[in-house]
Amino acid sequence: MSQTAQTVREDGIIASVSGPVVVARDLDARMNDVVYVGDEGLMGEVIEIEGDTTTIQVYEETSGISPGEPVENTGEPLSVDxxxxxxxxxxxxxxxxxxxxxxxxxSPYLDRGVDAPGIELDKQWEFEPTVEEGDEVGRGDVVGVVEETITIDHKVMVPPDALEEGETAEVVDVKSGSFTVEDTVAELDTGVEIQMRQEWPVREARPTxxxxxxxxxxxxxxxxxxxxxxxxxxxxxxxxxxxxxxxxxxxxxxxxxxxxxxxxxxxxxxxxxxxxxxxxxxxxxxxxxxxxxxxxxxxxxxxxxxxxxxxxxxxxxxxxxxxxxxxxxxxxxxxxxxxxxxxxxxxxxxxxxxxxxxxxxxxxxxxxxxxxxxxxxxxxxxxxxxxxxxxxxxxxxxxxxxxxxxxxxxxxxxxxxxxxxxxxxxxxxxxxxxxxxxxxxxxxxxQLDPWFQEEVADDWPEKRQWAVDVLDEETELQEIVQLVGKDALPEDQQLTLEVARYLREAYLQQNAFHPVDTYCPPEKTYLMLTTIETFNDEAFDALEAGVPIEEIIDIDSAPKINRIGVQEDYEEYVDELKSEITEELRSLY
Missing domain, CATH: 3.40.50.300 (P-loop containing nucleotide triphosphate hydrolases)
Incomplete structure (x- = not known):
């Protein structure tokens, strides 16, 4: 046995401290093992091993700890409950x-070295089994259900590492009633005891x-x-x-x-x-x-x-x-x-x-x-x-x-x-x-368009592309506007800028603090876009019929587009607004 191996023991001592990085000597550890550092037992993780020197990143403030203090290894990687x-x-x-x-x-100000389990170990949960004795289960299979919150049912599963891939086991015992997360709620013929609590290393993806x-x-x-x-x-x-x-x-x-x-x-x-x-x-x-x-x-x-x-x-x-x-x-x-x-x-x-x-x-x-x-x-x-x-x-x-x-x-x-x-x-x-x-x-x-077409509207992709095209055209026109001014543009391009303004102000803007506008379902999103497109189509028809751009822009119904977002009964509001825009613009020619 080498001299290095002889001097290694399970617990080590601190050799140096540099902020959250602590170097320990003579610590028998593996990469990513959790350790407790210093007299206060600060939690840390092994991130580098070289000879009998182990480097640890400490998850707490390290001021006050000094070389010579002990380091204790848990032998387990950083895991979550x-x-x-x-x-x-x-x-x-x-x-x-x-x-x-x-x-x-x-106090809300936490001392160093204080710890608590990730989930309550003493709390009783009402466990309802979904398997019976004699049933075959594999890794990840659900053996019971717990009502975790009013919204979510928590499914108690066979831990992924309890059985080999493809292996099954017979349920020899299953319980029902109130238990803590550490109580055994089911037992397999392989000797595996299943609790509601699992541990899993955070740096390792769970299998699929x-x-x-x-x-x-x-x-x-x-x-x-x-x-x-x-x-x-x-x-x-x-x-x-x-x-x-x-x-x-x-x-x-x-x-x-x-x-x-x-x-x-x-x-x-x-x-x-x-x-x-x-x-x-x-x-x-x-x-x-x-x-x-x-x-x-x-x-x-x-x-x-x-x-x-x-x-x-x-x-x-x-x-x-x-x-x-x-x-x-x-x-x-x-x-x-x-x-x-x-x-x-x-x-x-x-x-x-x-x-x-x-x-x-x-x-x-x-x-x-x-x-x-x-x-x-x-x-x-x-x-x-x-x-x-x-x-x-x-x-x-x-x-x-x-x-x-x-x-x-x-x-x-x-x-x-x-x-x-x-x-x-x-x-x-x-x-x-x-x-x-x-x-x-x-x-x-x-890959998402088929869902929107089925759940919202068949022409969802076309409407989205129309909005993108108008916004792209506005970006190009704005460069010209900055040079020569808006009035120098042809009337059809001025109208495009007006349509793009409604897209920006009514559609793309959203008030996170308004009780209605803060959440907009896809159906409402679609109807807002179709309303702006209705204005666009009717306005260009009026322009082709010889109506001056100023009269088209000044119609009374157009500003109401900006209010769709705050409407609770938006379907009725949109139907009326589309009719109003159409009637008002067609009355101009």
Missing amino acids: LGPGLLDTIYDGVQRPLDVLEDKMG VEKKTPRTPLVSGQRILDGLFPIAKGGTAAIPGPFGSGKTVTQHQLAKYADADIIIYVGCGERGNEMTEVIDDFPELEDPATGNPLMARTSLIANTSNMPVAARESCVYTGITIAEFYRDMGYDVALMADSTSRWAEAMREISSRLEEMPGEEGYPAYLAARLSQFYERAGYFENINGSEGSVSAIGAVSPPGGDFSEPVTQNTLRIVKTFWALDADLAERRHFPSINWNESYSLYKD
Whole structure:
């Protein structure tokens, strides 16, 4: 046995401390093992091993710890507790429930070294079995159901690692009644005991059978997204934008109104006041689909900018693992990560303290690989238990100075298929959501069109293309207008600018704080577009008949287009408005 191997023991000692990076000697550990550092037992994770030297990233503030203090290895990778109780809960980046920690500390300011399990171990849940003794089950199969919240039934599954792939086992015992998450509720003839609680390593994707092409949109209730740049259930999207352009509000709107079954909201390194707004608002909000509290289908992970930087690096993995767990139950899950730039900055800080070779702008060379690993875990899947579920990943990006050419934005763009580019100029003009329709795109449009055609209207793709063409023409005309003025344009081009103005002001703008306009169903989105097209068609007919452009623009009914968004009885309003526009314009010739 070598001298090095002889000196290695299970517990080590701290050799040096550099911010969140601690180097330990003589620690018997593997990569990604969780360790407890120092006399206070600060939680950390092994990120590099070289000889008898082990490098650890610590998920808590390291001031005050010093060389010579002990390091204890758990021998387990960073994992999350999975089971009933994940929803309607607020966690930090390593899945410590913040309300439980606050009760334990008696203060919202947490001491170092304090810990709590991710789900309540003592709470009793009413377990209702879905299998009987003698039934054959495989890995991932559902053995029972628990009512987790008023909205969501939690399906208790055979853990994926309890059996081999393709292996089945016979249920020899199954119970019914009230149990804690650590009680055995079913037993297999292989000796496997099934509890409601599972653990899963956050950096390892949960197994699936097949990743499929998504065909159903994630309806958000935001006109510019659903109408022009839709995302699929199981899709990926990026929302890049400079400070103050509305990234967080857009993420909030998606979290509130997207028609996913489960919402996982990860606040990754954002300002504390923004996360406070989420924590204060969400419990008061009503789910538009069910009328139940929105938190009944939501899990929040809060890792604000004043929290330790290393925990920020793990929080997106914590979020995506919880999302995969509910996907395995057959649910559609939407994950909001706000923002992946702060996550990348945490990687950059830890990489620099490890003295790794920096890549572009100081980010680690593996930045693109880490982003890919995260977004690749999204998708529409056939699960190992035969059900189908999806994880949609929507990441905000905060490019410094709004520069979309910086590494995080560029590497994200190579991966995601939907790009919602926020524009500071639109935000300054109070045009919200300030998504630039010239720079944004969605690669899901073709595969989602059949759904919109079946559920909303046969000519949905044609109407969308008409709007895009008008907006494109307006962009070209605006360059001429800036040189020679609007009045120098031919009348037909002046009319195109007027139609485009209604598209921008009535259709693309949406008031997130208006009780009606904050959510716009696809049917209403379609009717708004057809109303503007009616004005367009009738106005051009009038122009061809010789009516002066000034008279066409000044009709009384046209400004009412801007009020469609705030109408609850929009179908009746649109029918009347179309008739009014048609009659008024035809009366001019």
